Amino acid sequence: MSETRRPTPSLAEETAERLRARVTGGEMLPGERLSEARLAADLEISRNTLREVFRLLTREGILRHEPNRGVFVATPSxxxxxxxxxxxxxxxxxxxxxxxxxxxxxxxxxxxxxxxxxxxxxxxxxxxxxxxxxxxxxxxxxxxxxxxxxxxxxxxxxxxxxxxxxxxxxxxxxxxxxxxxxxxxxxxxxxxxxxxxxxxxxxxxxxxxxxxxxxxxx
Structure with a gap:
């Protein structure tokens, strides 16, 4: 029987894991506004990829999107x-x-x-x-x-x-x-x-x- 392999994570998934690790390490604080341009440059990814990362982490409750204001690190309730x-x-x-x-x-x-x-x-x-x-x-x-x-x-x-x-x-x-x-x-x-x-x-x-x-x- 052939070994079952886990799917290779996409660039967005890998980057989401990196940002999640920053949160776990205390580097990103609740309520912090994220600059799309600065973060894309820091992570060396395109802004389109970063937007997909934002969508993934927003679904997890780690980030939140506010219309006309941007993306923020979530504040837990x-x-x-x-x-x-x-x-x-x-x-x-x-x-x-x-x-x-x-x-x-x-x-x-x-x-x-x-x-x-x-x-x-x-x-x-x-x-x-x-x-x-x-x-x-x-x-x-x-x-x-x-x-x-x-x-x-x-x-x-x-x-x-x-x-x-x-x-x-x-x-x-x-x-x-x-x-x-x-x-x-x-x-x-x-x-x-x-x-x-x-x-x-x-x-x-x-x-x-x-x-x-x-x-x-x-």
Whole structure:
């Protein structure tokens, strides 16, 4: 039987992935207006291709188009934050419960934990947030499902936009450096159920912290 190959992504899809990564890395902030000419030059693509990228990311909720004003990085709503955490529970908790401790993605989790600790020592809280995003992307990679990992990359980019609205990334990210390390330790010890239970508690606390901070924005 011949091996099934995934379709080669188009230039627009590849570029959308690059912009999504910028959002996940905290480089693009909610409410930021995007200059079509500047961004096309920066990405070395045509403006027609960039417009297709804008359409893709607008459908994902990462960008928004305002007639006669242009394209902006989206600003999440409280309803979207609730939905993001609902989806995270449905994907991440089963991913850990069914994980193989020897999976290659566990090394990615370990690298993310170590990177977060190093960035914490330098006071780079945006970097700590990016390492946290990578940790959770690695959890979903444990499923070996390209569809799930692709979908989760969209979800995590939306979540990073919510984080970008908050005044104190340190207060948001500091508690989870140790929690990520604890989840990883349980998984590496073969206690997938314990790791999933820690993650469930983690997600509940994180959701509450984000919603409380979001509510204070008025």
């Amino acid at each position: 409280m309803a979207s934050i609730l939905d993001i955490y609902r989806v995270r529970r449905l994907i991440e908790i089963p991913a850990l419960t069914q994980a193989w401790p020897g999976h290659a993605a566990v090394a990615r989790m370990r690298a993310a934990v170590e990177r977060a600790a190093a960035l914490h020592d330098r006071g780079d809280w945006r970097g700590v947030g990016s390492a946290n995003m990578e940790f959770h992307l690695a959890i979903v990679a444990l499923t070996d499902s390209p569809r799930l990992t692709g979908f989760f990359a969209q979800i995590i980019a939306e979540l990073r936009l919510a984080f970008g609205l908050l005044d104190s990334p340190e207060l948001l990210h500091r508690p989870y450096i140790g929690r990520n390390a604890d989840i990883l330790a349980r998984l590496e010890a073969g206690d997938q159920t314990g790791a999933a239970e820690l993650l469930e508690s983690y997600l509940h606390q994180s959701e509450r912290a984000v919603l409380e901070a979001f509510a204070r924005l008025g």
